[in-house]
Amino acid sequence: xxxxxxxxxxxxxxxVTSKEYEYGFTTNIESEKxxxxxxxxxxxxxxxxxxxxxxxxxxxxxAFKVWxxxxxxxxxxxxxxxxxxxxxxxxxxxxxxxKLNSLDDLDPEMKRTFDRLGISIDEQKRxxxxxxxxxxxxxxVATSFKEKLAELGIIFCPISEAIQKYPxxxxxxxxxxxxxxxxxxxxxxxAVFSDGSFCYIPKGTECxxxxxxxxRINEAGTGQFERTLVIAEEGSYVSxxxxxxxxxxxxxxxxxxVVELVALDSAEIKYSTVQxxxxxxxxxxxxxxNFVTKRGICHDNAKISWTQxxxxxxxxxxxxxxxxKGKNSIGEFFSVAVTNNFQQADTxxxxxxxxxxxxxxxIAKGICAGKSNGSYRGxxxxxxxxxxxxxxxxxxxxxxxxxxxxxxxxYIEVDNxxxxxxxxxxxxxxxEDQIFYCNQRGIGTEEAVALIxxxxxxxxxxxxxxxxxxxxxxxxxxxxxxxxx
Amino acid sequence: MLEIKNLKAQIxxxxxxxxxxLKVNKGEVHAIMGPNGSGKSTLSSVIAGNxxxxxxxxxxxxxxxxxxxxxxxxxxxxxxxLSFQYPVEIPGLSVSNFIKTAINEKRKAFGQxxxxxxxxxxxxxxxxxxxxxxxxxxxxxxxxxxxGGEKKRNEIFQMAMMEPKLSILDExxxxxxxxxxxxxxxxxxxxxxxxNSIILITHxxxxxxxxxxxxxxxxxxxxxxxxxxxxxAQKLEKEGYSFLN
Numbered sequence: 246x247x248x249x250x251x252x253x254x255x256x257x258x259x260x261v262t263s264k265e266y267e268y269g270f271t272t273n274i275e276s277e278k279x280x281x282x283x284x285x286x287x288x289x290x291x292x293x294x295x296x297x298x299x300x301x302x303x304x305x306x307x308a309f310k311v312w313x314x315x316x317x318x319x320x321x322x323x324x325x326x327x328x329x330x331x332x333x334x335x336x337x338x339x340x341x342x343x344k345l346n347s348l349d350d351l352d353p354e355m356k357r358t359f360d361r362l363g364i365s366i367d368e369q370k371r372x373x374x375x376x377x378x379x380x381x382x383x384x385x386v387a388t389s390f391k392e393k394l395a396e397l398g399i400i401f402c403p404i405s406e407a408i409q410k411y412p413x414x415x416x417x418x419x420x421x422x423x424x425x426x427x428x429x430x431x432x433x434x435x436a437v438f439s440d441g442s443f444c445y446i447p448k449g450t451e452c453x454x455x456x457x458x459x460x461r462i463n464e465a466g467t468g469q470f471e472r473t474l475v476i477a478e479e480g481s482y483v484s485x486x487x488x489x490x491x492x493x494x495x496x497x498x499x500x501x502x503v504v505e506l507v508a509l510d511s512a513e514i515k516y517s518t519v520q521x522x523x524x525x526x527x528x529x530x531x532x533x534x535n536f537v538t539k540r541g542i543c544h545d546n547a548k549i550s551w552t553q554x555x556x557x558x559x560x561x562x563x564x565x566x567x568x569x570k571g572k573n574s575i576g577e578f579f580s581v582a583v584t585n586n587f588q589q590a591d592t593x594x595x596x597x598x599x600x601x602x603x604x605x606x607x608i609a610k611g612i613c614a615g616k617s618n619g620s621y622r623g624x625x626x627x628x629x630x631x632x633x634x635x636x637x638x639x640x641x642x643x644x645x646x647x648x649x650x651x652x653x654x655x656y657i658e659v660d661n662x663x664x665x666x667x668x669x670x671x672x673x674x675x676x677e678d679q680i681f682y683c684n685q686r687g688i689g690t691e692e693a694v695a696l697i698x699x700x701x702x703x704x705x706x707x708x709x710x711x712x713x714x715x716x717x718x719x720x721x722x723x724x725x726x727x728x729x730x
Numbered sequence: 731m732l733e734i735k736n737l738k739a740q741i742x743x744x745x746x747x748x749x750x751x752l753k754v755n756k757g758e759v760h761a762i763m764g765p766n767g768s769g770k771s772t773l774s775s776v777i778a779g780n781x782x783x784x785x786x787x788x789x790x791x792x793x794x795x796x797x798x799x800x801x802x803x804x805x806x807x808x809x810x811x812l813s814f815q816y817p818v819e820i821p822g823l824s825v826s827n828f829i830k831t832a833i834n835e836k837r838k839a840f841g842q843x844x845x846x847x848x849x850x851x852x853x854x855x856x857x858x859x860x861x862x863x864x865x866x867x868x869x870x871x872x873x874x875x876x877x878g879g880e881k882k883r884n885e886i887f888q889m890a891m892m893e894p895k896l897s898i899l900d901e902x903x904x905x906x907x908x909x910x911x912x913x914x915x916x917x918x919x920x921x922x923x924x925x926n927s928i929i930l931i932t933h934x935x936x937x938x939x940x941x942x943x944x945x946x947x948x949x950x951x952x953x954x955x956x957x958x959x960x961x962x963a964q965k966l967e968k969e970g971y972s973f974l975n
Contacts, residue, residue, distance in 0.1 A: 677782075682818045685778050686832035686888065687806035687839070696831060700822030700871070 282331045285309065288436055291336050295405045295440075298412060308425045308435030315429045321591035322620040322652055325534060325560045328499050335437045335470075394452075399483075400445040401456050404472050407443035414445060418476055422505040422542045422568070430501040430536040430562075438472035438503070446481040446512070455710050457486040471502040477512035477547075484515040486713055498523075498533045500558075506541030506549055510571065513548040514541060517709050518565075519717050521724075522557035529587030529616075532559025539563065545571035545600070552708045554717040555582040555592065556724040564622065566595035569603035569631070576605040579705040581717075583724050584617030584649070593623035593654075598631035598664070607638040610702050613649035614725060620652040625666055627659045634664040642672045643701050645725070673701075695722050731756050731927050732777075732797075732896055737788035738952075739776050746772040748952030749788070754896070757924040761938055761963060762931050764949035765971045770931045771815055773949070774900045778812040779805050792896070806832075807839040809895030809926075813885035813902050819873040825884065826854065826868040829891050836892070857890040861917045878905030886914050890921055897921075898929045903937040915940030935967035950974060 279290060288309055292302040317327055394401050400411060407415050425435045446452055477483055500522070508514045516539075525532025535558040541549040551565040567576030578594040596605035611619040625636045642651035653670055675697050683693035698721055699706065706714050732754040739747040746769045754760055764770050776783050777790065779802035790797040797805060820828070834844045845853075858865050861883060873881050882902050889897055899918070903911055918941050922928065930941060938946075938960060946962040947954045948971075955974060956962065965973070 676818065679818050679820055681780055681802065682814065682820075683828075684802035685806055685812050685814075686828070686892070687803050687835045688831055689803050689835065692831065692835065696823050696828070697820055700820050703822035 279334060279336050281334050283309075283333070283335055283437065287335050291437060291439065294336065295408070297405075297408055300412075300416060301408055304420065304425075305436050308432050309437075311426045312429065312432035312436055315426070315432055317429050321562050321622070322618065322654070323560050323562065323589040323591050325589070328534065330433075333499060336439060393454075397450055397453070398447040399450065399452055400443065402443055404438075404441045404443040404474060407445075407474075411443075411445070414476065415443065415474065418505070418507055419472075419474055420505075422507060422540050423503055423538050428538060431503050431538040434470045434472060434501050434503040434538070438470045441472035441474075441502070443473075444475040444483065444485060446477045446483045448478040449480045450478070451481065452483040455484045455486050455713075457488070469498070469500045469502070471500075471504075473502070473504040474507075475505070475514055475516070476507045477509060477514050479509045480511045481509075482513045484517070484710060486517045486519075486710060488519045488521075488713070488716065499536070500533055501536045502538070504537070504539040504565075506539075508541060508543045508547035508549050508574075510544045511546040512544070513550075515550045515552070516541070516565070517713055518551075518553040518555075519709075519713060519720060520553065520555045520557050521720050523559075524557050524586065524588045524724075525559040527586055529559070532588070533557065534560045535563060536560075537563040539565035540568065540595075541566070541576075542568045543571055543574035543576060543600075543603075546573045547571055548575040548577070550577040550579070550708070551594065552577075552579045552705065553581070554702075554705070554709070554720065555580070555590065556720045558590070559588060561588075561590040561592050563590075563592045564594055566597070566624075567605065569596065569598045569600055569605065569634075572600040572602055574600050574603045576603070578605075578607045578609070579708045580609045581612065581702045581705045581721070582610070582619055582621075583612045583721065584614070584619045585724055586615040586617060588615075588617040590618070591620045591622055593621045595624040596626070596636060597624075598627040598634040598636070601630070601632045601634070603631055603634045605634075605636045607636070607640070608704055609638075609640045610705055611640075611642040611651050612645070612698065612701070612721075612725065613642065613651050614645035616648045618650045618652070620654060622654040622656075624656040625658070625668075626656075627661060627664045627666065629660040632661055632663045634661075636664075636666045638666075638668045640668075640670045641701070642670075643698070644672065644674045694725065698725060731758075731793060733789075733791045734777075735789045735791075737773075737776070737790065738786045739772060739783045740786055741772070741783050745786075746783070746952055747776065750949070750952070750954055752947065752954065754927050754929065756927060758945065759922065759928045759930065759941065759943045761943035761946045761960075762929060762949055762954075763933065763946060763963060763966060766933075768949045769952040770949055771900055772952075774812055774815075774898045774929070774931055777805075777898060778802060778810065803835070804839070807836045811889050811892060811894030811897045813882070813889060813897065813899040815900040815904070817873050817876075817881045817885055819871070819876075821871050821874050823872045824869050825872055825887075828872050829888060832888070832892060853891060857887060860890060860920060861887050862913050863887060879907065879910045882906055883910060883914060886917050890917060893921075893926075895926045896929070897926070898931065900931045901933065902930075903932055903934065911937065912940060935963045938963050948974065 285306060288305050292305055423431050425432055444456060475485060506514050506516060522533035522535060543549050549567050555561060565578060569576050576596050582590050582592050584590050593609060594607055607623055609621045611621060613619045621640045623638060625638065627634050640653050644651060651672060655668055657666055659666055675694065679697055680690055680693045683696065699718055706717055709717055734750055734752040737747050737750040750773060762770055772783060776785060785798055830850060837844060854868060873884060876884060882905055902914065906914060930937060930943060943960055946958055946960055948956040
């Protein structure tokens with residue numbers, strides 16, 4: 246056996262950056278779509294297509310009016326060509342002859358796509374207790390385990406269906422956590438959202454399985470505008486998983502989702518995301534633009550946990566947040582954000598303490614490789630009335646090589662004297678000495694990097710449900726290690 | 731087992747080893763002593779395959795094969811173990827997971843199945859007892875927050891778990907108090923057999939009271955300038971390195 250070349254970080258980086266996106270392919274599913282551009286007629290078309298009631302159409306038209314007056318934000322530490330919003334197709338649905346009752350009835354071509362993603366439905370079905378609501382190109386094509394959930398009064402369905410079947414619930418909560426005019430992207434989403442998931446857990450009910458949705462962008466040049474609404478009634482519990490992959494593209498794809506969580510008194514919502522959208526190629530061409538607004542509201546004694554592993558997208562702008570409105574409410578944010586090549590991420594969280602004795606924890610782990618740029622941006626705000634509140638924040642960065650950048654922008658505002666805020670931050674590098682130490686114990690360099698990175702992310706990965714953690718580890722390896730697998 | 735011939739090695743442009751010759755047979759214990767900067771740690775690094783050091787000439791033969799042609803992990807699979815002078819920390823990676831990975835990578839290299847959980851637990855139990863280690867420590871992050879003594883003991887624990895053929899202990903005694911030194915030495919002695927070999931790199935004769943070497947070599951200016959039995963170490967302790975001049 247030949248002696249291996251010197252393990253310098255440059256060589257390691259070459260390996261890392263030589264990994265082409267594994268999931269870059271398109272499925273030949275016929276799509277139904279409309280002309281590019283955005284105007285009132287397009288919004289009316291979408292609404293009609295979905296058979297929506299008037300109040301929903303009015304909500305959309307109002308949002309469109311607001312959006313037209315807003316400007317795209319540019320305060321984030323990211324650089325990208327601003328999309329031409331008139332050059333985007335706002336509705337696109339795979340043509341399907343009939344509604345599916347079972348996953349077995351799925352279009353074989355679509356099924357193959359999922360198989361190639363390594364998240365085959367067969368496997369998912371075998372995986373214990375995971376009900377999957379698949380969203381492909383904005384329209385849900387299959388929903389499972391529905392009956393089992395229905396017995397408990399749990400609703401888990403596409404939001405378009407919820408608008409039809411449970412209009413009073415949707416109407417009561419949609420846009421209450423994230424108002425239409427919250428920001429440019431949430432306004433756009435409110436005007437044109439295509440589909441998404443709706444979840445309702447009745448009072449005192451513990452959802453017996455992880456609810457899971459896989460999102461996928463499948464049509465060149467279509468923006469995807471998902472809308473998710475999760476409502477946990479008093480004393481209920483739900484764990485919700487969201488995972489994403491997208492096929493390889495040359496033109497940038499825009500994604501502007503809105504996720505709203507409502508945790509009523511003593512309820513708990515755990516929301517986990519593994520995000521792996523196409524990050525662009527080695528030269529920074531292509532890739533998904535991800536501008537997401539996620540926010541949850543906690544009433545008295547309620548708890549919301551956001552856990553995310555972000556490896557994809559060319560540009561990420563995302564701050565899953567908690568409004569701790571109730572007393573003794575708890576907000577948590579656990580995040581791993583990986584950037585490589587020319588990826589840019591400006592991500593973090595906002596914890597807004599309004600209730601007394603509210604607590605929040607932020608653990609943010611950034612990993613930067615290649616020529617990428619990762620920023621953590623976090624706001625901790627403790628209002629005057631939020632007496633005896635506490636926050637702990639820890640922001641770590643792991644750098645691979647010397648061509649990437651990591652930045653931390655903490656904003657802390659405390660308006661009373663009885664609250665406590667702690668912020669810790671570290672920056673480290675994977676050392677050649679760590680890799681050699683592993684090598685000496687018989688562990689090859691790629692495996693060593695995986696061990697070191699997984700160790701670094703452990704606190705966050707541990708928060709993910711088991712099967713999701715496995716997938717997340719796989720993603721970390723794919724996005725950082727090049728030749729593994 | 732190991733034969734080093736006229737080995738010369740440098741780091742950047744500085745020559746550190748300047749013609750080392752050493753032969754270690756199965757079952758032997760060799761001690762290498764020498765003043766600071768004489769090249770002791772460089773020698774262990776070169777044997778383990780640390781590529782910071784460049785071998786400019788000479789050869790190392792291990793079990794009849796050219797060791798310098800092997801990648802560091804292959805040397806490990808073949809049974810070469812280095813107890814590091816400064817073990818590195820890997821936060822978040824547990825001692826048990828690290829050792830399990832190391833054992834399985836070696837097994838994989840020989841086309842064997844992964845170690846079973848039962849077997850691994852039994853090994854952990856056995857070796858923890860041998861080195862007087864609390865099992866709780868297996869779930870701690872590798873070397874993170876370990877005291878100097880704990881780090882060294884952890885190295886010997888790994889050695890016990892991996893059952894190497896050739897172990898190089900690079901200043902394992904430094905940072906150990908007398909009780910820990912005895913435990914570590916007992917551990918090493920019980921791992922010693924007629925089929926494996928040990929190279930001890932040390933400044934002090936102290937360790938050699940507990941692990942008795944068959945040969946003692948003195949390394950100076952990148953060369954072995956004197957070899958003898960354990961009495962050489964005692965002489966060194968009494969007179970210092972000045973007698974070499």
